[in-house]
Amino acid sequence: MxxxxxxxxxxxxxxxxxxxxxxxxxxxxxxxxxxxxxxxxxxxxxxxxxxxxxxxxxxxxxxxxxxxxxxxxxxxxxxxxxxxxxxxxxxxxxxxxxxxxxxxxxxxxxxxxxxxxxxxxLPRPTDLIAGGVHTITHEDVRWDWCYIKSLNLLPNVMAKQAAEELNCYEAVLHKDGEVTECSSSNVYMVKNGKVYTHPAKKNILHGCVRMRVEAFCDSQNIDFVEESFKVEDLQYADELFLSSSTSEIMPILKVDHLQIGDGNPGAVTRLLQQRYEEEAGISPEASIFSNQKAQ
Missing domain, CATH: 3.30.470.10 (Aminotransferase class 4, branched-chain amino acid transferase, N-terminal domain)
Known part of the structure; x- marks a missing residue:
């Protein structure tokens, strides 16, 4: 009762x-x-x-x-x-x-x-970091000041729940077809060796891990392009990944029913994950690479 x-x-x-x-x-x-x-x-x-x-x-x-x-x-x-x-x-x-x-x-x-x-x-989600996740697309109906990490998260909650109900990890948000970020993470597209992500404007959160992704790209001579892309562009992506403090750098293998690339975590994503583990001081025993979980 x-x-x-x-x-x-x-x-x-x-x-x-x-x-x-x-x-x-x-x-x-x-x-x-x-x-x-x-x-x-x-x-x-x-x-x-x-x-x-x-x-x-x-x-x-x-x-x-x-x-x-x-x-x-x-x-x-x-x-x-x-x-x-x-x-x-x-x-x-x-x-x-x-x-x-x-x-x-x-x-x-x-x-x-x-x-x-x-x-x-909070143990590391190593299986998901190594193997990748599926996501959905969802309209971005949040307010315009998403750079403020405020408690007003109901639209984020609804988007995350929509993903959960479809057994997906995240919701890739878009406004008028333009990808902004995810419900609780930033999102990136890799095309021809370049990493694309939405510019750090007021309508997205300026993620702390996002800043490190940019630094990792610079250290590896990977072009980090702050340029928005469309939902329709995802069909041409070589790789897709998201980042946050709890998700780290996580490969996205599928968005809705669309497979990204060859359906496996890509080389650029793997390289950035290695740099993340090195900087965060992840022990060899806990590494997704030494555990041979990475594909």
């Missing part, structure tokens, strides 16, 4: 003073907040500086006053790992909202921001 199968009694009602989570929390009521998801490998942060800097850019964009300096934030996050005795692969979720105040659309005056952070074990 669930709570919905019976009539509520007096004991089911809670006084607001007994709530551990403020019921008039602006993140809860308005999505009025920002967040970051930071990867941890072997108990050490990966791209911590990039994530914290983006957090503060997002905060400035929506006029939230972060209660700590960036240096203090680094110290608090590292302390979080220490207190949890993190030594394996994990993720840290960090959220800052405008605070708790009586519900009103306008900003409350003299209200301190709320900060929440937690750490959770």
């Amino acid at each position: 669930t709570i919905y199968d019976r009539i509520l009694t007096e004991d089911d009602f809670i006084h607001q003073d007994e709530l551990r989570y403020p019921f008039e929390e602006r993140g809860l009521q308005f999505g009025d907040g920002i967040y970051e998801v930071i990867r941890v490998y072997n108990g050490k942060f990966y791209l911590l500086k990039e994530h914290v800097e983006r957090l503060y850019r997002s905060a400035a964009a929506v006029k939230i006053n972060v209660p700590y300096t960036q240096e203090e934030m680094y110290d608090h996050l590292k302390r979080l790992l220490e207190l949890n005795k993190v030594e394996s692969d994990a993720k840290v979720y960090l959220q800052i909202t405008r605070g708790s105040a009586p519900r009103n659309h306008a900003f409350p005056k003299d209200t301190a921001a709320n900060l929440y952070a937690y750490v959770k074990d």
Whole structure:
């Protein structure tokens, strides 16, 4: 029996003073907040500086006053790992909202921001990274300021669910046929040895791993072209891959019913995955290459 199968009694009602989570929390009521998801490998942060800097850019964009300096934030996050005795692969979720105040659309005056952070074990999805994934296409109906990593994620959630219902890993978003990114990752097309991806404008998230993909391409003399492409262009792609802090660099083998290239992870994607593992300090035992999982 669930709570919905019976009539509520007096004991089911809670006084607001007994709530551990403020019921008039602006993140809860308005999505009025920002967040970051930071990867941890072997108990050490990966791209911590990039994530914290983006957090503060997002905060400035929506006029939230972060209660700590960036240096203090680094110290608090590292302390979080220490207190949890993190030594394996994990993720840290960090959220800052405008605070708790009586519900009103306008900003409350003299209200301190709320900060929440937690750490959770997160093994690498090595089978998917090595073998590749299937995706769908989905209309991009998000707001125009996707460069802000805000809590307003309902369109992303709906797109991801549409993919989930078709047993796919991700949804490749497009607006008027132009590919922007995925529901929770950036996306790239490889054609004639060049890597193409949507320019870092306001309508996509400027991913931290995306920045590293660009750097990896530069180090390997691979042209990284910030130029958008169309859904119809995917049929001519040699390779397709996505990137995020939790997905790393992941090959896409199929979009809808369209096979990408020869249906296997491509050489450029593999090279970028190797550079990612090297920079992230992935141990040889945990590498998708030494495990011979890569095709």
